[in-house]
Structure formats: structure tokens, C-alpha cells
Amino acid sequence: MIDLDALDWQLIRALNADATQNAGALGRRLGLSQPATWRRIRRLRSEGILRPRRLRLNAEQAGFGVTVFLGVKLATKGRVSLEDFERAASAIPEVQRVDHVLGLYDYRLRVVAQDLADFERVLRRRVMTLPGVGDVEANVLLSEERLAGPMLG
Incomplete structure (x- = not known):
């Protein structure tokens, strides 16, 4: 450090x-x-304190009016590698983030879609067909506020 x-x-x-x-x-x-x-x-x-800059897409301005956070629990943890799931999930264009988390779900995905019908298509045709997917819980983003965090405020 x-x-x-x-x-x-x-x-x-x-x-x-x-x-x-x-x-x-x-x-x-x-x-x-x-x-x-x-x-x-x-x-x-x-030293890794500052990360490389990344483009931050304004999803709404780009035509993606819906953001959904998906909690994904893998059904077959021993059968599918985490890397296979992560690689496949990251390849879906609508998936902005893939976070491996501790808790009720194994992963949290941030997914953008044009509208709810488009999200349903992404969910059924892409997310639910990922290797090892079991339970999925969706939370639709209503509003977002950027907070600086405890060290930067």
C-alpha cells in the first residue's frame, strides 16, 4: 500500500x-x-491508485431507457467454470458489468435495454442461456445518484 x-x-x-x-x-x-x-x-x-480512463456511456441518451440489475445464482457451480460464465456474460452487448459477489447470488449483472420488451428478449434469449444459470432476480433501476465515496468527498 x-x-x-x-x-x-x-x-x-x-x-x-x-x-x-x-x-x-x-x-x-x-x-x-x-x-x-x-x-x-x-x-x-x-501504483494502481488511478485506473485507466474508460468511456462512460449515457445509456438513456444512446436509446437504452431501461437499466436492470440481475442477481444470478449458478445452478451447477461444480460443472461450469466461473470464467466460462463471466466470459459468456461479458460477451452480451447489453451487459455493462459482470460482478462476482458474495451473498444470495453469485453474480450481479448490470443490463441495459431499449425498453422492458427489449429487456425480456435479452433475458430470455441471452441471459437465461448462459452456462450454469440457475435462479435469476431482476431489479429495475428507477434513478441513479453518483456519490463520491467516503475517501473522496
Whole structure:
């Protein structure tokens, strides 16, 4: 584990608010030079504190009006490998996330669809045919709020 100082945390909070900021602008806000800021960013990336940037799709604007969280319990844990399930689930275009979880279900999937009829098609034709699928529970997302988290707030 890396020791983070107050400047590291300020940098993390600033990047969390807007990851498109360049090192010069961040440095000015933090009282650092552009090279010093860039060295800190590079160190945070190399230590795994900052992950690579990813595109965040606005599903609703892209025509996906429904988001559903599926709890999936595997019926045949010994017969199907977890990697096979994960690989097959990740290959479904409507599945945004595949999380292996501890609890009542083995996996939590985040699925987007155009509407409920489209979701039913994805569920029946794609999700229910995944290797080892047993019980499935669906929870439709009503609203979403992004929280910064306890360390970043």
C-alpha cells in the first residue's frame, strides 16, 4: 500500500471531479508545477491508485431507457467454470458489468435495454442461456445518484 499525502488526496479529488483536466491546470490549483503534478499522476497510476480512463456511456441518451440489475445464482457451480460464465456474460452487448459477489447470488449483472420488451428478449434469449444459470432476480433501476465515496468527498 502506498502512503498518500494531502496533495495526493487533493489531486485524486480534483481528478475524480473532472478527469479531463491537464496537469498544468491541476498544478495551478494545487500550487505545484506541471512536471511535479504529472509525476504525481504517473506515480498514482503506476501504483494502481488511478485506473485507466474508460468511456462512460449515457445509456438513456444512446436509446437504452431501461437499466436492470440481475442477481444470478449458478445452478451447477461444480460443472461450469466461473470464467466460462463471466466470459459468456461479458460477451452480451447489453451487459455493462459482470460482478462476482458474495451473498444470495453469485453474480450481479448490470443490463441495459431499449425498453422492458427489449429487456425480456435479452433475458430470455441471452441471459437465461448462459452456462450454469440457475435462479435469476431482476431489479429495475428507477434513478441513479453518483456519490463520491467516503475517501473522496
